[in-house]
Amino acid sequence: MGLIVQKFGGTSVADxxxxxxxxxxVAKTHDQGHDVVVILSAMSGVTDNLIRLAGxxxxxxxxxxxxxxxxxxxxxxxxxxxxxxxxxxxPAQSLLGFQAEVRTDCAYGNARILDIGADRMKALLSDRKIVVVAGFQGCDTExxxxxxxxxxxxxxxxxxAAALRADMCEIYTDVDGVYTTDPNICSRARKLNRVTYEEMLEMASLGAKVLQIRSVEFAKKYNVPVHVRSSFSEEEGTMVVNEDSDMERLVVSGITCSKNDARIMIKGVPDQPGIAAKVLVPISDAGIVVDMIIQSSPKNGTNDIAFTVSRTDYRTALEIEEKIAKEIGAEAVLGDDSVAKVSVVGVGMKSHAGVASKMFTTLAAENVNIRMISTSEIHISCVIMEKYAELAVRALHTAFGLDKEEG
Amino acid sequence: MGLIVQKFGGTSVADxxxxxxxxxxVAKTHDQGHDVVVILSAMSGVTDNLIRLAGxxxxxxxxxxxxxxxxxxxxxxxxxxxxxxxxxxxPAQSLLGFQAEVRTDCAYGNARILDIGADRMKALLSDRKIVVVAGFQGCDTExxxxxxxxxxxxxxxxxxAAALRADMCEIYTDVDGVYTTDPNICSRARKLNRVTYEEMLEMASLGAKVLQIRSVEFAKKYNVPVHVRSSFSEEEGTMVVNEDSDMERLVVSGITCSKNDARIMIKGVPDQPGIAAKVLVPISDAGIVVDMIIQSSPKNGTNDIAFTVSRTDYRTALEIEEKIAKEIGAEAVLGDDSVAKVSVVGVGMKSHAGVASKMFTTLAAENVNIRMISTSEIHISCVIMEKYAELAVRALHTAFGLDKEEG
Structure with a gap:
């Protein structure tokens, strides 16, 4: 008998x-003697319709x-x-965000949860009520x-789940867990039984769409066991948990691929102290987040600076740089919004050399040119031409031994 | 410069x-220097769709x-x-029921407003904000x-409007005011420039659908001037106000017609003390509201008791009475759900004799048989066969001098 939080996404409540x-x-879980809190998304399509109506x-x-x-x-x-x-x-009762006391800051449209006053939910649970909470929403202090x-x-x-110290947070979705890579791209992708919070975080930020990044941050911070599983089957999904010694020790757990990036290069930037700031500060002043940055070695008193931004910010960033290039006397501004970012992710990389070289060798063997590289303790990302993205994912998936057994 | 509350109904916000x-x-009213609070209904059809979805x-x-x-x-x-x-x-801001502090009892689906904490609305108004309040909703103390x-x-x-001591409460709707009768039934119906709270109350309870009865009770209690007008024209509508000596003094202000009633008659009820209670208490115990009641004079030791209920309760009431009739040895139970209630309403009736006799004479002249009669200080209602309803309305409209001038 425990306390289970069950979240159902838009496709799970589509009609x-x-x-x-x-x-x-939900009833079955309650029948098993568990206390249940259910979190729901909007019916799939509804949010988009509301956005259209507002438009x-x-x-x-x-x-x-x-x-x-x-x-x-x-x-x-x-x-x-x-x-x-x-x-x-x-016995069930719905609670809206303000009723469930999900208190957030006032960053409308993208608010952060500050704290959750769990009293009302706890009182309902102690009456054995099933608490049905409207997800996605909260209210600010006003x-x-x-x-x-x-x-x-x-x-x-x-x-x-963290506020109620739930025993489990089940995320029901239209896929049956977290995969080594997108099964739509690579038919040999296989479901992971377990993945660490760190890996899940990297995967989410590098393009995997299974969980919202912030939810993984929360799970990691409060050590909430998360079970990602399908609402259309009874199969076990993927557990997102703390790293421990028992874990299946793969060097690389997954390959991600993102097509949300665009690359901007300023060629022939005068090689002066502070010039990188001149090129990049106006971008952040415009509220645009820069992902990767590369500065080439100086040659003939100039060098090249390249960086990536999200595609929605591409046009704005390009205009800003064209203005700056004139001011600082740079040679040219080149832009490319048909790039992809392919990444390998795994906590095993921390203690394992040779991942980077295997990645580069694999891509080279497929004649895929690497335009930019970035790394962290548990991931390596390469920017490549978009048209090679699927090929690169499949090649890396095989090279790092992630392919499922045939049959 | 004043404070104006403007309410727009479903057809006024249909798309x-x-x-x-x-x-x-709303903007125009604000431009004129007024403070404005707007109350909105749901887009027409939306509430019915939600009811269907729940179904x-x-x-x-x-x-x-x-x-x-x-x-x-x-x-x-x-x-x-x-x-x-x-x-x-x-500058505008929306407020939901709980944010506008519309506190109600917890009679879900038909809650009554207990009080309104006007502080937040007042604070917004003092910043010259247009306050847009979601109508129809409130929240209970929990x-x-x-x-x-x-x-x-x-x-x-x-x-x-009462809580804010507004100077005016404008009710925008798809008709341009309160009419002497339903213009769909009687082409000679004319718009009233003024009507008293009492008359409006009677008209609303007798079948006119312009305003919810409770809103008129509120307006009367707190003396809120209400202006019923069209959202599709600039024309003045009808002012609902306190009775005063300046008022256009019609004996009768309006004719209403309701087809929501059904009539039940128990024939041959033994003429004993307490027999009416035996017949009627089980009806009210079943939560059914009885409107008119008539008991005939005793004849051969029995009499007939007839009453009306709303049509939705007709079947249930009939079953109850059939059971009771057996118990008390009554002769028969007759039911009729094709009746209509036609009423004449007017504060002038208080000080004017002859309204009832004119009503009966007029109906008689059209060969319309009166089945039941009820009266108050400012109305007289007759139950007649449904098929005569429109004829009766038109005849009474003419007889009481309500027809508009030709041309």
């Missing part, structure tokens, strides 16, 4: 039949009001699941409605 | 273009969860109007979401 399926699963109202919807609008999506599913459970004779950004329901779930 | 129309009207989830949706679901309708329009106003460079029943946004508007 009334699927919500009924969720109700059955008809105004080109730039004000953020506070956008959150009021978007919060209706999760409110709807929470009410529907609760009334369904009640009609099945299970009582304004906030939302947590794309995938925010994952973070709602893990944060609530 | 983005109409919401834009509302935004323009797919379960046959009998639990009431608390139903309110959580229904409240999304008004939340959507409030957010859309606020973001539209902001994009037009007007912070649960409640709704106020069909037409509840009218009550939200008048109650908020």
């Amino acid at each position: 009334i039949d699927r919500i009924r399926n969720v109700a059955r699963r 008809q109202a105004t080109e730039r919807p004000e953020k506070r009001e956008m959150d009021v609008l978007l919060a209706t999506g999760e409110q709807t599913t929470a009410a529907l699941l609760a009334m369904m459970l009640i009609s099945m004779k299970y 009582g304004n409605i906030t939302t947590l950004g794309r995938g925010g329901s994952d973070t709602s779930a893990v944060a609530i | 983005i273009d109409r919401i834009r129309n509302v935004a323009r009207r 797919q989830a379960t046959e009998r949706p639990e009431k608390r969860e139903m309110d959580v679901l229904l409240a999304t309708g008004e939340q959507t329009t409030a957010a859309l109007l606020a973001m539209m106003l902001i994009s037009m460079k007007y 912070g649960n979401i409640t709704t106020l029943g069909r037409g509840g946004s009218d009550t939200s508007a008048v109650a908020i």
Whole structure:
């Protein structure tokens, strides 16, 4: 008997039949004697429809009001699941973000959870009620409605699990776990039984879309055991846990691939102290996050500076650099938004040499040119031309011994 | 310069273009220097769709969860109007029921407003903000979401106007005011410039659908001037006000017609003390409201008892009476759900004799048989066969001098 937090994503509550399926699963967990808190996303498509509706109202919807609008999506599913459970004779009650006391800062559209006042949920649980919480939403100290950004329901779930010291946080989704790489790209991808918080964090930030990054940060910080699994099967999924000695020790756990980046290169920058700051500060002043940065060795008193930004910021960043290039007398600004970032991730890399060289050798053998490289303790990323992305993923997957057994 | 509360019904916010129309009207009022609080209904059709969705989830949706679901309708329009106003460079902010501190009892689905904490609205108004409040919803002392029943946004508007001591509460709707009778039935119906709270109350309870009854009670109690007008024109509508000596003195202000009633007659009830209670107490025990009651004079030791209930309760009431009739040895139970209630309403009736006799004479002249009669200080109602309803309304409208001038 424990306390289980179950989070169901948009595809798991896409229509009334699927919500009924969720109700059955929740009821079964309750029948087993567990206390259950359910966190729900909006029905898939609903959030996009609301964004479209706001777009008809105004080109730039004000953020506070956008959150009021978007919060209706999760409110709807929470009410529907609760009334369904009640009609099945299970004691259930829905709570919206403000009622579940999910307190956030006031960064509308992308708010961060500050703390969760678990009293009301605990009181309901002590009555053996199933608590159905609208995910993705919270409220700030003034009582304004906030939302947590794309995938925010994952973070709602893990944060609530942490606040309630739940025994398990189950994330139900339309895939049956975390894979060594995207099965749509590589048919030999296999499901991982376990993955560490660190690996999951790297994978999430490098392009894997299974969990919102912030939810993994929360899980790691509060040591919440997370189980990523399918809402359409009874199969065990992937456990996201602390690193321990028992773990299956792969050097590399996964290969990720992101096509969200664009690369900008300023050629022939005068080789002067402080010139990199001149090139990059205006970018961060414009609120644009720079990912990788490379500065070439000076040659004839100039060098080249290249960096990557997300594709949505590409045009703006390019305009800024074209202006700067004139000011500092650089030779040219080149941009490329058809690049991909391929990464290998694994906690085993910490204690294992040769991962980088194996990665470079593998890509070279496929004639894939590496444009930029970045590394951390547990990942190596290469920027390559977008058209080689799938080839690179498959080659690396095989090279690092991740392919599943045939048959 | 004053404080104006403007309420827009479902047809006034039916789509983005109409919401834009509302935004323009609100902005204009703000431009004139007034402080403005806007109360919105859900887009027309949305509430019915949500009820249908709940019906797919379960046959009998639990009431608390139903309110959580229904409240999304008004939340959507409030957010859309606020973001539209902001994009037009007007300072606006939406407030949901709990944020506007509309505190109610916990009668989910039909909650009553207990009080309104106007502090937050006042603070926003003192910053010259346009406050956009989601109508129809409130919250109970535990912070649960409640709704106020069909037409509840009218009550939200008048109650908020009362709490803020607003100078005017404008109810924008798809008709241009309160009419002497339903213009769909009688082409000679004319718009009333003024009507008293008492008359409006009677008209609302007797079948006129312009305003929710409770909103008129609130307006009367707190003396809130209400202006019922069209959101599609600039024309003045109807002022609902206190009776005063200046008022246009019609004996009868309006004719209403309701087809919501059904009539049940128990024939041959033994003429004993307490027999009426035996017949009627089980009806009220079943939560059914009885409207009119008539007991005939005894004849051969028995009499007939007839009463009306709403049509939705007709079948249940009939079954109850059939059982009782057997118990008390009554002769027969007759039911008729094709009746209509036609009423004449007017504060002038208080000081004017002959209204009843004119009503009966007029109906008789049209060969309309009166089945039951009830009266108050300012109304007389007759139950007649449903098929005569429109004829009766038109005849009475002419007889009491309400027809508009030709041309």
